[in-house]
Amino acid sequence: MPPLRAIVFDAYGTLFDVHSVIALCEQLWPGKGAALSQLWRSKQLEYTWQRSLMRRYEDFARVTEAALRYACAALGLPVDEERRRSLMGAYLKLAIFPEVRDVLAALRESKLKLAILSNGSPAMLRPLVANAGLGSQIRTIISVDARKIYKPAPAVYRLAVERLGAPKTAIGFVSSNCWDACGAKSFGFRTFWINRTGAPVDELGAMPDHVIGSLGELPALIRRPLS
Amino acid sequence: MPPLRAIVFDAYGTLFDVHSVIALCEQLWPGKGAALSQLWRSKQLEYTWQRSLMRRYEDFARVTEAALRYACAALGLPVDEERRRSLMGAYLKLAIFPEVRDVLAALRESKLKLAILSNGSPAMLRPLVANAGLGSQIRTIISVDARKIYKPAPAVYRLAVERLGAPKTAIGFVSSNCWDACGAKSFGFRTFWINRTGAPVDELGAMPDHVIGSLGELPALIRRPLS
Numbered sequence: 001m002p003p004l005r006a007i008v009f010d011a012y013g014t015l016f017d018v019h020s021v022i023a024l025c026e027q028l029w030p031g032k033g034a035a036l037s038q039l040w041r042s043k044q045l046e047y048t049w050q051r052s053l054m055r056r057y058e059d060f061a062r063v064t065e066a067a068l069r070y071a072c073a074a075l076g077l078p079v080d081e082e083r084r085r086s087l088m089g090a091y092l093k094l095a096i097f098p099e100v101r102d103v104l105a106a107l108r109e110s111k112l113k114l115a116i117l118s119n120g121s122p123a124m125l126r127p128l129v130a131n132a133g134l135g136s137q138i139r140t141i142i143s144v145d146a147r148k149i150y151k152p153a154p155a156v157y158r159l160a161v162e163r164l165g166a167p168k169t170a171i172g173f174v175s176s177n178c179w180d181a182c183g184a185k186s187f188g189f190r191t192f193w194i195n196r197t198g199a200p201v202d203e204l205g206a207m208p209d210h211v212i213g214s215l216g217e218l219p220a221l222i223r224r225p226l227s
Numbered sequence: 228m229p230p231l232r233a234i235v236f237d238a239y240g241t242l243f244d245v246h247s248v249i250a251l252c253e254q255l256w257p258g259k260g261a262a263l264s265q266l267w268r269s270k271q272l273e274y275t276w277q278r279s280l281m282r283r284y285e286d287f288a289r290v291t292e293a294a295l296r297y298a299c300a301a302l303g304l305p306v307d308e309e310r311r312r313s314l315m316g317a318y319l320k321l322a323i324f325p326e327v328r329d330v331l332a333a334l335r336e337s338k339l340k341l342a343i344l345s346n347g348s349p350a351m352l353r354p355l356v357a358n359a360g361l362g363s364q365i366r367t368i369i370s371v372d373a374r375k376i377y378k379p380a381p382a383v384y385r386l387a388v389e390r391l392g393a394p395k396t397a398i399g400f401v402s403s404n405c406w407d408a409c410g411a412k413s414f415g416f417r418t419f420w421i422n423r424t425g426a427p428v429d430e431l432g433a434m435p436d437h438v439i440g441s442l443g444e445l446p447a448l449i450r451r452p453l454s
Binding site: 046049069151154203206 | 273274276277278279280281282283285293294296297300301376377378379380381406409410413426427429430431432433
């Protein structure tokens with residue numbers, strides 16, 4: 001195994017907490033915040049898979065907004081233009097998980113290139129990274145939008161190989177979405193699944209190489225020679 | 228619009244009630260039947276989409292069994308070989324919805340060819356249809372297994388065109404899974420979404436032509452000249 005030269009992070013759910021929108025949802029519809037955030041997220045992912053298979057790609061901002069409309073309708077929550085705009089705006093200012101800043105600093109000390117590979121469209125990812133103040137730590141932002149298909153299609157992971165100019169076995173891929181880690185492993189990356197909730201591993205024919213409970217465990221794991 | 232020559236039904240959730248396994252789940256793990264059935268089904272569908280995108284097709288029996296293992300592990304339900312086998316066996320004997328038999332009889336009187344187009348593997352579909360006693364009414368059983376990809380990929384819907392020898396505009400496609408009806412519409416079928424639960428329509432860039440609350444409304448709708 002060659003040593004790792006780059007670490008590629010998934011964005012939503014891995015560095016950024018998609019459920020940090022709960023606060024605003026809760027403010028708009030008291031008592032419904034968690035349910036709305038949950039359904040919004042699960043529908044958003046379903047639409048990415050279904051549209052990819054249907055060959056009807058639309059960018060992640062449109063998919064996210066469609067999922068929001070669906071979730072509000074399903075839960076009987078009236079959403080006008082103003083609420084819709086403020087919820088979509090919240091998606092550009094998602095909170096990072098508390099350990100993110102230290103982890104990125106530690107990895108950069110190890111001379112690793114850091115990148116994001118995300119379903120997000122460039123227009124969503126740029127403000128997201130800037131608002132969290134991560135722009136100086138992660139300079140390579142890769143969006144699936146260049147291939148008009150969503151994860152876990154191999155064409156998406158291949159984008160990172162092309163952009164980073166490193167062989168796939170020298171790229172570590174980090175995601176808290178197990179199916180994303182499995183997709184990256186199936187493609188050929190060395191993969192780290194951040195299993196924050198103690199969920200079972202998904203059975204997709206390709207298991208993540210490493211399973212850790214938090215991003216915080218990543219720097220020590222990567223410094224150790226990987227076998 | 229040419230008149231319809233064939234009606235193609237989705238199987239799981241449309242003719243057959245996937246949640247009829249709740250009774251057995253409940254018997255094995257009292258109080259957990261509904262939660263297990265729900266998670267089993269949603270994971271089963273996710274795996275079909277994810278494996279299709281990863282190009283790691285496995286047949287529906289294996290996907291269904293993997294989803295069962297995941298759901299049991301996630302809910303903390305110990306599943307031994309005997310329980311696993313009885314639950315997988317239940318999937319071959321799913322109950323049909325109460326209106327199915329009358330609806331099929333009425334459609335056959337209208338001289339329409341009836342078919343099933345399903346994610347299920349042939350080895351799952353044959354006993355399923357036979358156990359429900361539908362074999363004489365639906366003679367054409369089409370499985371995605373011939374294309375090694377799952378719905379809503381267009382290649383799957385194309386199978387029905389090939390097997391039925393009818394143009395896509397002369398084929399009516401019926402599903403209670405909205406994303407499946409959208410996928411079929413995107414391909415070019417005339418589509419009927421059976422919306423049993425009053426859910427919002429999925430926003431996938433292709434709306435079903437007709438939305439009805441039960442299969443029972445189908446014969447009258449089809450006898451009327453469709454505009």
